[in-house]
Amino acid sequence: MKNSLFGQDLTTVDSLEASDLALIFQKTDRMKKLTVEKGGDDSLKGKIGAFLFFEPSTRTFSSFITAMQRLGGGIIPLNGMKNTSVEKGESFEHTVRVFSTYADCLIIRHPEVGYPTKATQVSAVPVVNAGDGPGEHPTQALLDVYTIVRRFPDKKELTVTLAGDLKFGRTVHSLAKLLLKTDKKINFNLVSPEMLAMPYEITVKIKKSSSVFETSKLSETISVSDVIYMTRVQKERFENPAEYEKLKSFYRLDKSLLTRAKKEVIIMHPLPIAANEISHELDDDPRSLYLKDQLKNGLAVRMALLDVILNP
Numbered sequence: 001m002k003n004s005l006f007g008q009d010l011t012t013v014d015s016l017e018a019s020d021l022a023l024i025f026q027k028t029d030r031m032k033k034l035t036v037e038k039g040g041d042d043s044l045k046g047k048i049g050a051f052l053f054f055e056p057s058t059r060t061f062s063s064f065i066t067a068m069q070r071l072g073g074g075i076i077p078l079n080g081m082k083n084t085s086v087e088k089g090e091s092f093e094h095t096v097r098v099f100s101t102y103a104d105c106l107i108i109r110h111p112e113v114g115y116p117t118k119a120t121q122v123s124a125v126p127v128v129n130a131g132d133g134p135g136e137h138p139t140q141a142l143l144d145v146y147t148i149v150r151r152f153p154d155k156k157e158l159t160v161t162l163a164g165d166l167k168f169g170r171t172v173h174s175l176a177k178l179l180l181k182t183d184k185k186i187n188f189n190l191v192s193p194e195m196l197a198m199p200y201e202i203t204v205k206i207k208k209s210s211s212v213f214e215t216s217k218l219s220e221t222i223s224v225s226d227v228i229y230m231t232r233v234q235k236e237r238f239e240n241p242a243e244y245e246k247l248k249s250f251y252r253l254d255k256s257l258l259t260r261a262k263k264e265v266i267i268m269h270p271l272p273i274a275a276n277e278i279s280h281e282l283d284d285d286p287r288s289l290y291l292k293d294q295l296k297n298g299l300a301v302r303m304a305l306l307d308v309i310l311n312p
Contacts, residue, residue: 001026005308011117011129013138013178021181025146027304028297035300040070047310050076050103052095053130054086054110059271059298060130060139064107067302073310076103093122100124104310108132111236126309134168134237139305140270141174143298147289148227149182150297151266158184161221163191163251164231164277166198171270172231173199176206189221190214193250195243196233218251223260228253228267232274254279258287268294 001023010016034041049068053061061079068075076099078084086095092115100106100123107128108116113135119127131137152158160179162172176198179186188210190198197203197214206212215221222228233247253267269278269290282288 003308003312005305006310006312007126008309009116009120009127010138010305010309011120011127011132012136013141013174013181016138016178016181018181018183021142021145021178023308024142024301024304025149027308028146028300031300031303031307032296035070035303040072042072043307044068044071044073044310047073047105048076048103049073049105049107049306050099051078051107051130052081052099052109053079054081054108054115055131055133056080057109057130059295060109060137063295063299064130064139064302064306066299067306070299071303071307073306092118096122096127097124105306128305128309131170133170134173134234135170136174137170137270138174138178139302140171140298141178142305143294143301144171144175144229144268144270145178145182146301147268147293147297148179148266149184151289151293152184152226155226156184157187158226159187159189159224160227160229161189161191161218161225162198162229162231163189163218163221163253165196165233165237165247166190166192166231167196168234168237169231169270172229173202175229176202180206180209185210187211188213189225191218191221191251192216193247196247196250218253219257219260222257223262225261225265228261228265230267230269230273230277232269232272232277235274249275249277251277252279253277253282255281255285258282258285261287270294 116129
């Protein structure tokens with residue numbers, strides 16, 4: 001399969017084609033098998049990744065570092081950019097130039113929308129967006145879509161419920177758009193309070209090829225959903241703490257609500273669960289994938305992505 005991603009940036013899922021998904025997912029299958037059987041290999045030996053996280057991260061940061069190391073590569077890990085010249089006032093552009101001199105790729109998280117794209121303008125090496133404020137999170141979307149399509153390989157049509165903070169939730173912004181690039185017909189339920197609704201431009205985009213049902217009531221979508229994708233309310237995006245407190249527990253998915261669900265439904269969440277939006281009683285439920293499949297697939301997807309970007 002032709003690798004058109006070699007040496008390329010990934011700052012938005014808009015740049016990905018269906019053929020790119022096929023390549024990444026095929027490679028992901030191999031990486032999962034490799035990890036189980038051998039732990040890793042040396043396919044990225046001699047390559048260095050610089051992980052520049054201007055915003056806190058647990059899973060994305062750690063899984064990217066683990067991915068690089070399992071493939072034999074080296075790392076420059078900076079979670080929070082503490083003890084760097086950023087604290088002395090060095091510009092973002094100069095920081096990018098510095099680390100693109102030392103590394104073969106830059107993995108960047110930033111609290112401001114568009115900063116990973118800005119980095120591509122001055123970086124000498126490929127840039128991967130690890131989350132830009134309330135913008136996008138392409139690699140989270142890749143692992144989520146991989147999880148969904150591998151869970152439902154034979155279903156041609158899926159109903160996906162995206163619930164919670166759809167306004168600021170970068171994971172659902174990327175996920176909604178990337179699902180349209182699969183070979184499945186997707187029906188969307190968009191569940192949020194009015195002030196946290198999905199951005200207009202994304203809703204318009206998905207309505208071109210999918211049915212979209214918008215509601216503020218999670219209960220109206222449970223019985224028809226194949227995928228229930230919960231999100232936390234993004235505390236860090238609120239200027240008014242009182243508004244956050246009012247909305248943080250707007251939804252709560254629990255066993256009682258799931259009595260209406262399909263037997264094969266899956267429950268997903270990009271993590272962290274911050275305000276009990278999913279009851280802890282569901283953590284070990286076989287339908288819950290957020291602490292199982294999503295975590296494992298996240299590592300394998302990021303291994304696959306680094307491999308295709310850094311190897312022809």
